[in-house]
Amino acid sequence: MTARLLRRAAIVLVVAAVTHVAAVWALPRLIMSVVIDRAAATAGGPNRPLHPPAVDDTSRWVVLPSPDLRYSSCALDLRQGPVEVSATPPESYFSLSVFDAITDNVFVISNATTGSGPIRLVIAGPDKPPPTLPEGARLVTMPTETGLLLLRALAATPELAAAADEARRTLVCKPLA
Numbered sequence: 001m002t003a004r005l006l007r008r009a010a011i012v013l014v015v016a017a018v019t020h021v022a023a024v025w026a027l028p029r030l031i032m033s034v035v036i037d038r039a040a041a042t043a044g045g046p047n048r049p050l051h052p053p054a055v056d057d058t059s060r061w062v063v064l065p066s067p068d069l070r071y072s073s074c075a076l077d078l079r080q081g082p083v084e085v086s087a088t089p090p091e092s093y094f095s096l097s098v099f100d101a102i103t104d105n106v107f108v109i110s111n112a113t114t115g116s117g118p119i120r121l122v123i124a125g126p127d128k129p130p131p132t133l134p135e136g137a138r139l140v141t142m143p144t145e146t147g148l149l150l151l152r153a154l155a156a157t158p159e160l161a162a163a164a165d166e167a168r169r170t171l172v173c174k175p176l177a
Contacts, residue, residue: 028103036101036146039075046077046146049171054155068156070164074149074173078125078142082176084134085121085149090167093154098123101144122176123149131176149173 036046043050051072065071076083076098087096095110096119109119120137124130125145133139151171153164 029101032099032101032103032146032148036075036148039073039148040077043073043075046075047083047173047175049074049173051168051171054161068154069152070155070161070168072151072168072171074171076123076142076147076149076173078123078145078147080175082122082124082128082131084137084172084174084176085123086118086170086172087151088118088167088170089151090153090160090163092160092163093152094164094167095152097150097152098140098142099148099150100142101146104143106142106147107140123147134176 039050040046040048042052049072054067054070074083074085085096089096089111091111093111095108097105098107098121100106107121118136120134121140122131122133122137123140123142126141126143130139130141151168153167155161155164
């Protein structure tokens with residue numbers, strides 16, 4: 001009876017361990033891989049900005065998008081070297097977030113933290129010497145070689161929407177020269 005109980009307990013522990021690894025380690029990597037690949041394909045390749053149209057009830061590839069925001073994104077591929085990112089945000093609410101390949105938010109900047117004015121970043125991959133930064137640029141080091149940048153700007157009124165669209169068109173993602 002005791003040996004039978006121990007076997008059952010061992011089976012439960014193995015199933016729990018496999019489920020835990022799948023949920024905590026594998027699933028976030030799989031989800032971000034799909035999101036990064038889809039964003040890169042839609043933008044015509046990695047390290048290029050993507051400016052989708054305003055969201056409505058039919059656009060759900062960005063999780064729970066808000067119709068009061070305008071989104072732009074950039075699939076990041078750091079295997080060939082750092083990526084330079086620049087944007088001039090609107091005067092109203094904005095945020096720029098960088099996510100690694102396992103869904104962790106590794107960097108965020110918003111009007112609450114920076115005010116207005118241009119943003120200039122250099123995003124570098126892991127295990128590489130820090131690149132020489134262009135003047136005024138801030139270094140963001142990713143723990144993974146791929147990731148996703150997401151820019152959000154407030155578009156709750158027609159005036160804010162026009163300003164958000166203008167600002168998000170300033171987003172540039174390109175390999176660091």
